[in-house]
Amino acid sequence: MDIFEGDTRNVFSVIIDVLTRGIQDSVPWCMLFAYDIVIIKETRVAVNVILERWRYILESNGLRISRSKTEYLWCNFSNLPNGEGVDVLMADQVLPPKDNFRNKLRVAPIAEKVREGQLCWFGHIRRRRIATPVRRVEDLVVSGSRTRGRPRRTWADLLTLDLRALNLSADMTSDRRSWRRRIRVAD
Incomplete structure (x- = not known):
């Protein structure tokens, strides 16, 4: 069977899953959705480390990550100073923070x-x-x-x-x- 038949999103998800299997955490700390990846860490420093691993793996295999579309949501549930003043980076580019993603998903509260x-x-x-x-x-x-x-x-x-x-x-x-x-x- 030709793996490129059908929906290309499914093929892309399988490729990403195979390429990053070694660096994926368990759900909910890492989740793959078609063209989107959700990474959850306790500090911004930890987000930077895992984000750089993902970037390296994907780009070394010929895939590109859109730096202009990549964004992050900061939720400090522990109320600890986990990386205050630390920027979230992707290859030396500062990523913009978001207040929420629910509006983007068009999901009711x-x-x-x-x-x-x-x-x-x-x-x-x-x-x-x-x-x-x-x-x-x-x-x-x-x-x-x-x-x-x-x-x-x-x-x-x-x-x-x-x-x-x-x-x-x-x-x-x-x-x-x-x-x-x-x-x-x-x-």
């Missing part, structure tokens, strides 16, 4: 997708008959003493906040199509 899923399930439950077990649970009151501190947020509390945020009411769930249209988050 995770919190909004979770809210959509919860409201979808809420609508599904509300359209069921009152006698079904899932509807009888709505009116249960848990007895006993609660834990110390602030009361935990319940699903009902979250639903109230979500319905208020989208200017919806529980009565609107009866029309499935209309309900889905109202809670739908644009991708």
Whole structure:
């Protein structure tokens, strides 16, 4: 079989995978997506080291990395000074930082997708008959003493906040199509 038949992105991914197998970390520290590579490291210095390895391997095998399109996202989850003042470089060229990549991917924020899923399930439950077990649970009151501190947020509390945020009411769930249209988050 000719490996160049079909989608060239798949062929390119296989070539990159084979060439860089020796320097790839496990997921999620290194991920390959068609023409994109995601590299995750704890410091900018470590990013520079692995980025230079990738550049060397790819360019020594005749492939080119677009320095004008290569960018990085800095997330300091540990709140440590991991390379403050250190530039991310590719062959002596400073790479531009990005604030986020989600807009570029055209993906809705995770919190909004979770809210959509919860409201979808809420609508599904509300359209069921009152006698079904899932509807009888709505009116249960848990007895006993609660834990110390602030009361935990319940699903009902979250639903109230979500319905208020989208200017919806529980009565609107009866029309499935209309309900889905109202809670739908644009991708």
